[in-house]
Amino acid sequence: MKLPMTCFECFHELNTPQYPVWVEYQDSHLYEFECPNGHKSHAILQQQKLEVLFSIGMHAITDGYYREAVASFASSLERFYEFFIKVKLLHEKIDSSAVTKSWKNVAQQSERQLGAFILFYTQTFNEEPLLLSQSNTKFRNAVIHKGLIPTKQEAIDFGQAVLDVINPIAEKMTTKFKDAIIEFTFMHIYSYSGPRSAEWNPSTMNSPSLLNVSSRNPGYVQHTVADGLEHLIKMKGFGAIR
Structure with a gap:
């Protein structure tokens, strides 16, 4: 890769x-x-990081590592939630050092990150966010935690499911958080x-x-x-x- x-x-x-x-x-x-x-x-x-992880998942499929592809796609989605939260807080003019300190309290707890994302998204757009379906969540957990070995098509379908969650939210962010995304990118560099x-x-x-x-x-x-x-x-x- x-x-x-x-x-x-x-x-x-x-x-x-x-x-x-x-x-x-x-x-x-x-x-x-x-x-x-x-x-x-x-x-x-x-x-x-979320884009890098998704690209690694794509490489994994072409290389025949379908379990690794699913894991990379799942990690990409989790990092997208982090991206949304931090851009949202930057948009709200929250000091970056305070964000960094607060994030340490949830950095190792993906469920708390998901909860924060759902609440921030709802507060911003006044609607419930699109999430992975229950079947896709069950599939992800089976691959990552139970050792399920997926087929190539299953890996592609899961990657598409993640893409279908991220894309519409990313589109909304481009409009709502345009300046914050630019600032966040410069901070990243x-x-x-x-x-x-x-x-x-x-x-x-x-x-x-x-x-x-x-x-x-x-x-x-x-x-x-x-x-x-x-x-x-x-x-x-x-x-x-x-």
């Missing part, structure tokens, strides 16, 4: 997009890589940037995903998991990626 990166020096020198450099996913969002022409680059991935120097001057990398929760523009087109898998398989044909 690897992430495609672009060498900007090659782009500037040749004035044309080059084949991607494939790098291992990092939890830190920081990437250091060298292109075939010997250019060394540092980059900060702009995507939120800044938290990894550190002091810049001649040796450390990272660029910001935006790797499109099926979610794009932090960079949706008007007219954003939503795609299915099947669409995303077809595109990913084509992308893998551009380089040696395993």
Whole structure:
């Protein structure tokens, strides 16, 4: 499972997009890589953790690891709830240090996070949020906690179910929390940037995903998991990626 990166020096020198450099996913969002022409680059991935996890789930399906795909999709949804809560609080002008301290009290308790999300969503939009169906929740628990080995189609269907929960809420967020999302994204990038120097001057990398929760523009087109898998398989044909 690897992430495609672009060498900007090659782009500037040749004035044309080059084949991607494939790098291992990092939890830190920081990437250091060298292109075939010997250019060394540092980059900060702009995507939120929830987008990275969903992409890992997509890779897992193409690699034949369907149980891991379901686990990644489930984690992506949980991190989306976190994203919503923190963006909502930022929109309400709650001090970020207070949010960080409060989050520590629920960081290890997914049920409390879900409860907070439901209440914040209801307070914001005056309606109950769309959640995973009971059958999908039962399926997720069977895979993660009981060792169920899903089929490829079951993994795809679960990924689509997660996508169907996130997309409409992300659309509402784009309208309601536009400025807060931009601010949250900059905070995300800044938290990894550190002091810049001649040796450390990272660029910001935006790797499109099926979610794009932090960079949706008007007219954003939503795609299915099947669409995303077809595109990913084509992308893998551009380089040696395993």
